[in-house]
Amino acid sequence: MTHSVDTLVIGGGAMGSAAARELARRGIDVALVERFTPGHTRGASHGASRNFNLSYAEPVYLRMLAAALPAWRELxxxxxxxxxxxxxxxxxxxxxxxxxxxxxxxxxxxxxxxxxxxxxxxxxxxxxxxxxxxxxxxxxxxNADAAVTALQQSARAHGARIRDGARVTRVRVLGDDRVRITVEPQDADGNPQGDPESWEARRVVVTLGAWTTALLGPAIALPRLTxxxxxxxxxxxxxxxxxxxxxxxxxxxxxxxxxxxxxxxxxxxxxxxxxxxxxxxxxxxxxxxxxxxxxxxxxxxxxxxxxxxxxxxxxxxxxxxxxxxxxxTEDSNFVLDRVGPIVVGAGFSGHGFKFTPVVGSYLADLVQGRGAPELFSLRAARGPVRA
CATH class of the missing domain: 3.30.9.10 (D-Amino Acid Oxidase, subunit A, domain 2)
Known part of the structure; x- marks a missing residue:
């Protein structure tokens, strides 16, 4: 059996949860698949504290901060x-x-x-x-833990489907509006649990943090993600x-x-x-x-x-x-871009959490054919790649 959805979000940390919420609020049929169980400590979105730091001299980030503050209050x-x-x-x-x-x-x-x-x-x-x-x-x-929970609560309330214990092992682009995704169910310890599943989507959003390159590296020219x-x-x-x-x-x-x-x-x-x-x-x-x-x-x-x-x-x-x-990334700027039917959000660590609801909006914009700031483009100049 193949599951169908308009947009599949891969990775249920802060950014993926924000994307799923925003897509659902816009009336898009969206599902979110996450490899681990809620509250896990394997990635970058857990813990009870992140600085909401305002000390930026780059107008792109300042505009994002000005939008993020009321967005957090709305959530x-x-x-x-x-x-x-x-x-x-x-x-x-x-x-x-x-x-x-x-x-x-x-x-x-x-x-x-x-x-x-x-x-x-x-x-x-x-x-x-x-x-x-x-x-x-x-x-x-x-509060990072509470924020991810709240984002997913809102996403569900607006109609998003959220599936934990679902590891994506392959993404195949079949056309401009068709992607096939292989999902392997797993238990809380990461062991396979059941047969692999097939999903098809018109768009895929990948917000996998440390696992981004492993999944997309063969298909998309990403900057070095350390x-x-x-x-x-x-x-x-x-x-x-x-x-x-x-x-x-x-x-x-x-x-x-x-x-x-x-x-x-x-x-x-x-x-x-x-x-x-x-x-x-x-x-x-x-x-x-x-x-x-x-x-x-x-x-x-x-x-x-x-x-x-x-x-x-x-x-x-x-x-x-x-x-x-x-x-x-080498220059610490985010990656927010789309290649064909695949939207990529990556490189947020160290200073990205505060922008989460705004990043979710940018990812939803990319799904709908609009752009994100050029600073975050896959074509943006990055620092030198080190061996």
């Missing part, structure tokens, strides 16, 4: 779920874009202010600041009950104080779990099907040192490790 109202807590974000360190960010944010409806380190430490005593601080009070924290295992941690709060902003901290090249750093640092308070902190995008390159889920010892040790040096409100010796995948 909250529709599903009765709290998703975005605007606790603010503070940025400090050697970031040359701060002045441009502070100048541009008001043009898109967002506030920004500079504080000196002493004033910032009085306001936020859990953090030690080393330079002037760019504060964005309308930024904040998203998959790493990132390993932040939650550190215990020394004074529970304080409200922390999210934070981003950029090192100064050549300054010996940052000699042990692996990258800029990011972090946020995760209610009930502690202060999340992590290096940005420098985890070991990883096969998503063969991950260790264990932190690389040197990076973990240095992350503890960062907490000791810069986060007096957190305990560097009391922590819980976290493991997730990053899938990134």
């Amino acid at each position: 909250e109202a529709e599903t009765g779920t709290a998703l975005l807590d605007q606790v603010g974000i503070v940025n400090h360190g050697s970031n040359p874009t701060f002045d441009a960010v502070a100048r541009l944010l008001p043009e898109f409806g967002f506030a920004a202010e500079f504080l000196d380190p002493a004033a910032a430490e009085t306001r936020w005593p859990g953090i030690r600041f080393d330079t002037r601080v760019l504060a964005t009070p309308q930024a904040g924290r998203l 998959v790493t295992q990132e390993q932040p941690a939650h550190f215990a709060e020394r004074e529970p009950g304080l409200i922390w902003p999210g934070f981003n901290h950029t090192p100064a090249p050549g300054d010996p104080r940052y000699g042990y750093w692996h990258s800029p640092i990011y972090g946020m308070q995760t209610p009930g779990e502690g202060i999340k902190a992590g290096w940005h995008g420098v985890g070991p390159i990883s096969d998503p099907d063969a991950r260790t889920f264990r932190s690389e010892p040197t990076q973990l040790h240095d992350l503890q040192r960062y907490v000791r040096d810069w986060l007096p409100g957190a305990d560097p010796d009391s922590f819980t490790e976290i493991s997730c995948t990053y899938t990134t």
Whole structure:
């Protein structure tokens, strides 16, 4: 038996769930297939906290942020779920874009202010600041797990079919409006469960994160998508009950104080779990099907040192490790494009989650023959491919 649907979305993380929701809201017959079970920790959309960071100097992203804020609030109202807590974000360190960010944010409806380190430490005593601080009070924290659940709840309410435990193993383009997809049912441990199924669709949306290249690589010329295992941690709060902003901290090249750093640092308070902190995008390159889920010892040790040096409100010796995948392009810009009947959404890791409902709209636009920003095109210039 062959199942038929107008549009099949492959991958039920944040972006795939947002795409399925938006397509269903537009009256399109859509199904979403996801390899793993709800709440799994194999990809990039799990966990209770992501920064809703506003500190961009690129107008494309600022326009997306201006659309994302009301879109998150709309999803909250529709599903009765709290998703975005605007606790603010503070940025400090050697970031040359701060002045441009502070100048541009008001043009898109967002506030920004500079504080000196002493004033910032009085306001936020859990953090030690080393330079002037760019504060964005309308930024904040998203609950990732709750967001994916809410997106799928809404998608179902608008008529989308959602199928878990369904691994796509092959995508064959048979024509401009016809794609055949092979789906293998599997159990929660990833073992085959039943006979393979055949689906046919007019359009396919692929939002597979770390598995994108493995499925589409032979058929579509994708940019290099690097998959790493990132390993932040939650550190215990020394004074529970304080409200922390999210934070981003950029090192100064050549300054010996940052000699042990692996990258800029990011972090946020995760209610009930502690202060999340992590290096940005420098985890070991990883096969998503063969991950260790264990932190690389040197990076973990240095992350503890960062907490000791810069986060007096957190305990560097009391922590819980976290493991997730990053899938990134060379220039850190997303991939949002269509080739024939196949729509691709990829490369969101590190800064994409905040844009989820807007990305869902772009993916639905691509299905319907409209475009996404040229910055995200498969034809866009990317950084040099490294061996």
